[in-house]
Amino acid sequence: MFKKLLIAAGTMACLSASSVVAQSMADLKNDGATTGDILNYGMNSHQTRHSPLDQVNKDNVKRLVPVWNYSLNDSRGQETHPLLHDGMMYVTTHASTMALDAATGRQLWKTEVDYPAETPRVACCGIVNRGVAIFEGKIFRTTLDANVVAMDAKTGEEVWRSKSIDFRNGYSMTVAPLIADGVVIVGVSGGEYGIRGYIEGYDPNTGEQLWRTYTVPAPGEAGSETWPDGDQWERGGGPAWLTGSYDADLNMVYWGTGNAASWNSQLRLGDNLYTASMLALNPKSGEIQWHYQFTPNDAFDYDGTNEPVLTELDGQKVLMQANRNGFFYVINRETGKLIAANKFVDRVNWADGIDIASGRPVESDVSEKLRAGEQVEYWPSALGGKNWSHMAFDGDRGTAFINTLNAGLTMKQVESQYRAGTFYWGAEFAFAWPEGHRGELRAIDPTTGDLKWKSETDVPRLASIMSTSGGLVFTGAQTGEFEAFDSDTGEKLWQFQTGSGIVGQPVAWEMDGKQYVTIANGGGGVYVLFSGDERLASVPGGGSIWTFALMDE
Amino acid sequence: MKFIYLAFMLALFGGPAVSDELLTKGTTTYKQLCSRCHGFDMVNPGTGSYDLRKFPRDDKPRFVESVSNGKDGMPAMGDLLIGDELDALWRYVSTRGGKEPAVEESSLQGEQHQTAGPKGSAELNLMTPDTLTACLPINGGVMSGRRASGGAGLDYDIAQEIAKTLELDLKVIWYEGDIDEDTNPIRATYAMLSRPLCDVVPGYALYAPTLGKPKGDRAAVPRWKKPRFRDKFEEPEFVDLRPITTTIPYVRMEMGVVLRAPRDVLGFADLEGLTLGIQEGTLAGAISVGRMPSSLRANAVSRNPGPAFLWDMEKGDFDAALVAVAEYDFHKRQNKITKLILSDYRHPLGFNIGFAMLEDNKPLWDHLNGAVEDLLSNGRVDAIALQNKVHIAVPRRPFVQPELRTTDFLSR
Numbered sequence: 001m002f003k004k005l006l007i008a009a010g011t012m013a014c015l016s017a018s019s020v021v022a023q024s025m026a027d028l029k030n031d032g033a034t035t036g037d038i039l040n041y042g043m044n045s046h047q048t049r050h051s052p053l054d055q056v057n058k059d060n061v062k063r064l065v066p067v068w069n070y071s072l073n074d075s076r077g078q079e080t081h082p083l084l085h086d087g088m089m090y091v092t093t094h095a096s097t098m099a100l101d102a103a104t105g106r107q108l109w110k111t112e113v114d115y116p117a118e119t120p121r122v123a124c125c126g127i128v129n130r131g132v133a134i135f136e137g138k139i140f141r142t143t144l145d146a147n148v149v150a151m152d153a154k155t156g157e158e159v160w161r162s163k164s165i166d167f168r169n170g171y172s173m174t175v176a177p178l179i180a181d182g183v184v185i186v187g188v189s190g191g192e193y194g195i196r197g198y199i200e201g202y203d204p205n206t207g208e209q210l211w212r213t214y215t216v217p218a219p220g221e222a223g224s225e226t227w228p229d230g231d232q233w234e235r236g237g238g239p240a241w242l243t244g245s246y247d248a249d250l251n252m253v254y255w256g257t258g259n260a261a262s263w264n265s266q267l268r269l270g271d272n273l274y275t276a277s278m279l280a281l282n283p284k285s286g287e288i289q290w291h292y293q294f295t296p297n298d299a300f301d302y303d304g305t306n307e308p309v310l311t312e313l314d315g316q317k318v319l320m321q322a323n324r325n326g327f328f329y330v331i332n333r334e335t336g337k338l339i340a341a342n343k344f345v346d347r348v349n350w351a352d353g354i355d356i357a358s359g360r361p362v363e364s365d366v367s368e369k370l371r372a373g374e375q376v377e378y379w380p381s382a383l384g385g386k387n388w389s390h391m392a393f394d395g396d397r398g399t400a401f402i403n404t405l406n407a408g409l410t411m412k413q414v415e416s417q418y419r420a421g422t423f424y425w426g427a428e429f430a431f432a433w434p435e436g437h438r439g440e441l442r443a444i445d446p447t448t449g450d451l452k453w454k455s456e457t458d459v460p461r462l463a464s465i466m467s468t469s470g471g472l473v474f475t476g477a478q479t480g481e482f483e484a485f486d487s488d489t490g491e492k493l494w495q496f497q498t499g500s501g502i503v504g505q506p507v508a509w510e511m512d513g514k515q516y517v518t519i520a521n522g523g524g525g526v527y528v529l530f531s532g533d534e535r536l537a538s539v540p541g542g543g544s545i546w547t548f549a550l551m552d553e
Numbered sequence: 554m555k556f557i558y559l560a561f562m563l564a565l566f567g568g569p570a571v572s573d574e575l576l577t578k579g580t581t582t583y584k585q586l587c588s589r590c591h592g593f594d595m596v597n598p599g600t601g602s603y604d605l606r607k608f609p610r611d612d613k614p615r616f617v618e619s620v621s622n623g624k625d626g627m628p629a630m631g632d633l634l635i636g637d638e639l640d641a642l643w644r645y646v647s648t649r650g651g652k653e654p655a656v657e658e659s660s661l662q663g664e665q666h667q668t669a670g671p672k673g674s675a676e677l678n679l680m681t682p683d684t685l686t687a688c689l690p691i692n693g694g695v696m697s698g699r700r701a702s703g704g705a706g707l708d709y710d711i712a713q714e715i716a717k718t719l720e721l722d723l724k725v726i727w728y729e730g731d732i733d734e735d736t737n738p739i740r741a742t743y744a745m746l747s748r749p750l751c752d753v754v755p756g757y758a759l760y761a762p763t764l765g766k767p768k769g770d771r772a773a774v775p776r777w778k779k780p781r782f783r784d785k786f787e788e789p790e791f792v793d794l795r796p797i798t799t800t801i802p803y804v805r806m807e808m809g810v811v812l813r814a815p816r817d818v819l820g821f822a823d824l825e826g827l828t829l830g831i832q833e834g835t836l837a838g839a840i841s842v843g844r845m846p847s848s849l850r851a852n853a854v855s856r857n858p859g860p861a862f863l864w865d866m867e868k869g870d871f872d873a874a875l876v877a878v879a880e881y882d883f884h885k886r887q888n889k890i891t892k893l894i895l896s897d898y899r900h901p902l903g904f905n906i907g908f909a910m911l912e913d914n915k916p917l918w919d920h921l922n923g924a925v926e927d928l929l930s931n932g933r934v935d936a937i938a939l940q941n942k943v944h945i946a947v948p949r950r951p952f953v954q955p956e957l958r959t960t961d962f963l964s965r
Contacts, residue, residue: 076626118623120626120628121628123589124589127626419633501600528597528598529589529590529601530589532592533598537598539598541600
């Protein structure tokens with residue numbers, strides 16, 4: 001009852017404020033505690049993807065039923081993270097932005113995204129979009145052809161549009177923007193196309209570009225000593241295609257960077273800063289406060305873009321990341337100093353471990369052979385021990401929930417020829433799939449990496465995860481099931497077949513005292529395209545938004 | 554004998570059927586530009602993007618149009634392609650990544666067959682007017698055999714029936730089908746049709762690597778009986794080979810498990826506790842080696858293929874074996890009181906059987922297809938099989954079996 005009152009009060013405050021300044025920085029900061037709205041990618045600016053809601057719990061989740069469905073009218077993979085404010089839910093596809101009545105699922109407005117027909121050829125891993133940001137009455141999104149767009153949150157009318165860069169040279173955007181210190185922050189995609197990656201900030205009111213921080217320094221700039229002489233840096237990679245996190249108290253933005261390009265590491269000897277790294281940025285200036293590099297001289301396509309999850313462990317403000325390279329990192333987010341790095345998947349053979357003092361990987365003979373030009377089979381594959389699909393962190397249980405991948409890659413480095421707007425591999429490769437299951441939902445202790453439980457699947461899950469204080473872990477399968485697991489035991493308690501594969505992001509919210517859970521379905525994305533897993537031929541495409549609530553007793 | 558075919562197909566596994574510079578270039582270009590949507594090696598679930606393995610192999614204009622200008626969700630790629638990269642991509646896609654022979658622009662495969670044109674609408678180009686000349690092996694087991702008056706066997710009877718449907722006389726050239734080191738039935742077929750010794754060779758498997766352009770320039774015609782000189786064989790002669798094709802199939806030949814004692818068999822796992830016989834050097838033998846449960850390995854026995862194989866089984870050398878079904882039928886015909894039983898299990902891999910003929914005789918091809926369709930629809934094929942006591946299966950799509958690799962049959 002007490003909670004209901006709080007919600008009511010919160011809703012009223014929101015309504016009264018909306019005519020003046022809605023979704024202020026204070027609102028964004030408190031997002032995690034206000035269950036009547038979802039204002040941040042990752043359900044709060046720390047990206048824990050944990051909801052304090054507990055109305056839906058272990059005991060009653062069996063009564064979870066769909067209350068509405070909304071067709072996205074699109075057959076690409078759907079990776080959108082819904083936002084919710086003032087009873088309006090905001091979702092995206094690569095081709096449109098939509099506002100829905102959260103109570104009924106009815107469309108309030110829909111704004112098409114127009115991009116040139118050639119654009120999809122610069123999208124390596126699926127024609128997707130991951131969602132909007134919301135701030136002071138506007139919503140913000142990126143487009144596949146690398147534009148940043150602001151729309152009126154009430155009407156969907158375009159307020160401004162800024163072209164970030166010419167997509168024809170391999171640049172694209174799929175990222176949901178981050179709002180930090182009143183700045184709209186985005187990162188660019190294109191790590192397989194020989195781009196020079198960057199993160200940039202825009203003025204939310206005018207669309208003016210406030211700053212751009214390259215993830216690969218030009219000659220003479222700090223970090224350029226980690227690149228060889230020559231022009232490799234101009235197409236050195238380091239994309240920034242996943243949304244970062246924001247610590248408003250420290251006023252620091254944390255943003256991961258992707259693989260170095262091409263994949264042939266011998267053509268760019270050196271650490272290749274700031275590829276495969278975590279960057280701490282000043283949101284107003286874009287200045288780098290500290291950096292930590294996960295995979296120096298990346299030879300494996302080990303993007304470091306995965307979400308930085310912010311929390312406190314043993315009194316320290318930390319940042320956690322489950323990296324593609326198979327290690328779960330815990331970093332002091334004030335200083336960038338490494339605290340712990342443990343394997344979170346069973347098969348990791350590119351490195352024997354991470355040296356905590358130096359923060360550097362202890363590479364194995366497999367890596368040595370790969371760098372010597374031999375063909376090797378390394379684990380995890382380029383898809384990573386975990387791909388982009390985001391983990392959840394339940395602070396009360398001290399448990400991180402991760403959809404892991406069980407695959408290796410056979411690779412040999414070869415000459416790479418750059419041709420603008422096309423793949424810039426520099427390697428020949430093929431996936432090494434294991435017998436049996438290719439994916440696991442894992443619950444781990446972030447400090448030790450210890451496994452608490454796991455749930456295996458033949459076709460791996462590539463959906464994000466959400467945990468709730470109802471003791472539940474929500475995620476989805478590429479075969480279409482939306483699922484709820486027991487946070488403590490991993491037992492699957494509930495599932496619902498949504499009719500198309502799920503690679504989306506679950507969220508939970510509350511309205512008029514009732515808890516809802518929402519997810520986008522619609523199969524697609526990197527695994528479908530690259531695995532050639534024909535078991536998915538029987539799972540139709542076609543995305544929609546599903547919202548669930550408990551059936552009345 | 555027909556089942557020996559399978560042994561020779563096995564010999565063809567391994568390298569790609571098509572291998573050339575254009576293909577190599579197409580492979581690289583595909584990886585760089587197309588793989589991100591259409592999958593590595595063209596393998597994708599086909600739900601989010603087009604499954605290129607389904608693209609019509611004889612429709613280059615459509616391919617060029619779609620790639621150059623885009624199609625539905627696919628962006629135009631024309632401005633990215635340099636030089637002959639578009640041709641190279643077509644080579645890659647139309648050969649299914651080099652696994653199947655290239656299709657000539659005007660050439661047709663059984664799969665693209667429509668309906669036969671009106672009879673007499675075009676010249677049939679027969680060797681002898683109003684006569685269909687067919688080459689059949691003298692001792693083709695249950696499929697064909699020479700008799701004092703005419704011949705016998707499934708292929709022989711089907712050929713008779715086809716000729717009758719087309720209001721033609723059938724003339725059979727009997728050739729020596731026994732296998733020795735210097736010959737194989739595929740090259741023999743190319744040679745007989747190229748010489749030409751006959752208009753059609755019945756009983757030919759629709760297997761992609763053994764159709765289209767010949768793999769070599771010249772081959773020997775097998776020894777055959779000239780009607781004028783009874784019991785005298787011609788010496789082998791070499792001829793320049795020409796591309797061949799086949800009609801649509803009239804039957805499908807499969808492999809089954811033969812047993813000494815009744816038992817329900819759904820797969821190799823059900824052979825637990827038996828001694829397995831392995832036919833050396835044949836497809837059935839290779840599958841047996843790949844699929845048998847490890848517990849059977851120690852006791853399994855290997856034997857040469859041929860009629861003696863099932864005799865050895867009859868004698869009790871082993872309890873179970875995977876063989877071409879026609880082989881069992883032949884054994885049964887020769888030994889009416891056999892103790893051997895053919896189980897109901899059929900290995901999923903089978904071959905559709907049609908008439909081989911020269912690729913450039915479209916009028917004849919149209920007429921033969923029409924006649925085969927007639928025979929299939931009026932039940933004559935089934936009746937002939939029953940009469941010959943041959944187990945057959947209905948032809949299954951895809952009519953032309955793409956090239957098999959070791960992994961294809963070891964995983965089934």
